[in-house]
Amino acid sequence: DTGVSQDPRHKITKRGQNVTFRCDPISEHNRLYWYRQTLGQGPEFLTYFQNEAQLEKSRLLSDRFSAERPKGSFSTLEIQRTEQGDSAMYLCASSIQSGLGSYNEQFFGPGTRLTVL
Amino acid sequence: AQSVTQPDIHITVSEGASLELRCNYSYGATPYLFWYVQSPGQGLQLLLKYFSGDTLVQGIKGFEAEFKRSQSSFNLRKPSVHWSDAAEYFCAVGGGNNDMRFGAGTRLTVKP
Numbered sequence: 740d741t742g743v744s745q746d747p748r749h750k751i752t753k754r755g756q757n758v759t760f761r762c763d764p765i766s767e768h769n770r771l772y773w774y775r776q777t778l779g780q781g782p783e784f785l786t787y788f789q790n791e792a793q794l795e796k797s798r799l800l801s802d803r804f805s806a807e808r809p810k811g812s813f814s815t816l817e818i819q820r821t822e823q824g825d826s827a828m829y830l831c832a833s834s835i836q837s838g839l840g841s842y843n844e845q846f847f848g849p850g851t852r853l854t855v856l
Numbered sequence: 857a858q859s860v861t862q863p864d865i866h867i868t869v870s871e872g873a874s875l876e877l878r879c880n881y882s883y884g885a886t887p888y889l890f891w892y893v894q895s896p897g898q899g900l901q902l903l904l905k906y907f908s909g910d911t912l913v914q915g916i917k918g919f920e921a922e923f924k925r926s927q928s929s930f931n932l933r934k935p936s937v938h939w940s941d942a943a944e945y946f947c948a949v950g951g952g953n954n955d956m957r958f959g960a961g962t963r964l965t966v967k968p
Contacts, residue, residue, distance in 0.1 A: 783958070849897075
């Protein structure tokens, strides 16, 4: 396993179109996170999954955004009716949650850069 | 809620010179603290982390950071910078749900 992978690496779309991104975590990792990073800023937390359950969603995640992890492995992030303000790098990360109260390193993928024209 | 401040947006140092990048955090309990590096167009790579114990932590690529609870700081240091260290550096604090809050980043330029 070579780490977290994301597809596509780049996506250019027109305003109003729907887009979907995929993240494949490290195979034994049960937690998966999505972040958004705009130019000149640090990543902002969007949502995370433990196995197939979506446990937390940020207020940044508007109704146009939906994320799934149907089998507890790969995850998809869909943005409907894209807006120019959605242009950003979307980062995925994964980790192992090894016990209650433990904290484990998140490993990041290379990101998907979205440009909305 | 946790938050992170990186006061320096951009720092320029000469190759071979020492480096210190500042990070201040706000968190109600003992924080989990991280430094990540990001090269252009790339994801984030973990340099080092602090969970507990010794307040001076060593990381990869010759970096170290010191946790100072009294100052709510977790500054990153390197004694001698290499040209390949030019990148964006992010400090982050971890919360109870393993989500992280990142600072806005410090861009490091290395002069030859």
